[in-house]
Ligand SMILES: Nc1ncnc2c1ncn2[C@@H]1O[C@H](COP(=O)(O)OP(=O)(O)O)[C@@H](O)[C@H]1O
């Protein structure tokens with residue numbers, strides 16, 4: 108049920124992208140997202156597509172696996188597309204019944220759909236190729252300078268990795284409690300929204316009680332194993348940049364420059380090439 | 386030398402009402418004095434609520450005595466400055482395997498303790514390897530803990546403690562949530578640690594079969610040490626054990642009943658072999 112969502116789940120295989128330092132992937136994803144939203148010329152998306160396509164090819168994650176994850180949010184994409192298409196005011200292109208499609212609406216809808224799908228594919232590529240642990244490690248290392256202004260960076264990353272460790276356990280427990288309640292005649296599927304929400308109470312109460320007990324036990328177990336925050340802690344798997352990581356940073360820079368270049372260039376070109384947002 | 390020494394130890398839990406006002410206290414450990422020598426395998430027995438877990442948490446400085454004193458390798462657990470040395474020397478394994486594994490990969494979990502202690506990276510890897518090998522889980526080092534059986538998870542927890550190079554390991558009902566084969570696995574690993582690595586073991590349990598190999602047994606009841614001695618001595622007092630709502634191993638029970646009905650058998654028979662031997666001698 109809940110476990111069927113493959114979107115952003117780690118995909119175990121060996122590839123150059125998998126081996127990259129998580130910091131490179133985090134920075135890369137951030138730059139990629141920025142590039143998606145700063146760009147406003149249609150042709151630039153060709154550059155984006157080529158870049159994303161090559162990274163996907165390098166990652167050895169099957170395209171099918173990725174797209175299967177997209178299904179879960181296809182509905183959201185379509186909704187965003189339709190809303191943009193019909194609700195943007197401007198020069199009317201076609202109109203029928205009470206609906207109007209405007210030129211601006213069409214362009215916004217297409218841009219939005221492209222941006223969102225690229226955003227989702229791009230960021231799920233990061234989680235598909237990086238173990239959650241690596242991800243939190245990378246985040247901790249990247250945000251380390253914030254420690255100076257008293258942001259509890261180590262604590263945040265520890266919380267994230269514990270949450271990730273317990274998600275599957277809690278999901279399994281939810282399943283178990285649900286089955287136990289169903290065996291006693293509980294009904295989670297019928298009735299209106301309020302009735303359904305009410306039916307969840309006997310599920311949530313035991314789940315919360317158990318989660319608190321687990322948290323309590325875990326805190327004790329961590330203390331018993333000498334955990335005392337991030338100070339003076341060493342790492343079993345410290346992050347270290349390799350040659351390929353610097354190469355990847357170089358390629359990222361090149362990608363950003365290419366986006367900027369093509370964007371400026373196509374803004375000055377006439378015709379179909381200058382199809383831009385708004 | 387005594388690795389663990391408790392003198393006149395008492396502990397009160399404070400009960401609070403809904404607003405958090407103190408309602409009263411529950412005495413969970415009541416004037417307990419005992420000591421454990423380095424290298425021993427000690428078992429603590431007692432039915433639910435007899436104060437075993439409360440006592441165990443004092444050995445790791447998770448709880449501080451209300452009265453009396455606990456020394457771990459000569460260090461008073463009340464000394465703030467020594468708390469991390471105490472926790473390193475007396476490792477602790479808890480009942481629920483899911484609630485004590487922190488890492489998302491077996492080897493990372495075993496490395497958690499050494500990381501906290503500030504052990505250099507290279508040495509962490511050595512310790513992780515040797516600890517996983519000691520409990521026979523080395524082949525599983527790259528697994529997610531969620532994919533292991535209960536017995537395997539507990540062995541990983543034990544490895545996690547071992548990697549901190551403790552002198553003593555306290556196991557609080559490590560087998561309570563396991564099936565019989567998982568239980569055997571864990572007990573075998575614990576015995577091997579004691580015999581091969583000479584780690585002092587304090588095993589808390591209510592399964593009688595698990596303590597027949599102990600050097601010393603303490604039986605707790607309502608926060609007090611009710612009986613103590615070698616397993617043989619303790620198990621020869623079947624009626625007292627029953628009064629404490631504890632059963633004895635089936636073989637011991639059988640031997641005891643045979644003896645009651647007039648068969649001439651020695652006291653405190655713990656294994657099938659011993660009983661066979663004794664019965665053969667009766668006949669011969
Ligand atoms: N956190 C707690 N708060 C209050 N009372 C507790 C707490 N934990 C245990 N107790 C009480 O202390 C007594 C001893 O409990 P415990 O040490 O857990 O026994 P055991 O491990 O032998 O089952 C019991 O009466 C129990 O109800």
Ligand SMILES: [Mg+2]
Nearest residue numbers: 437438439558
């Ligand atoms: Mg207990």
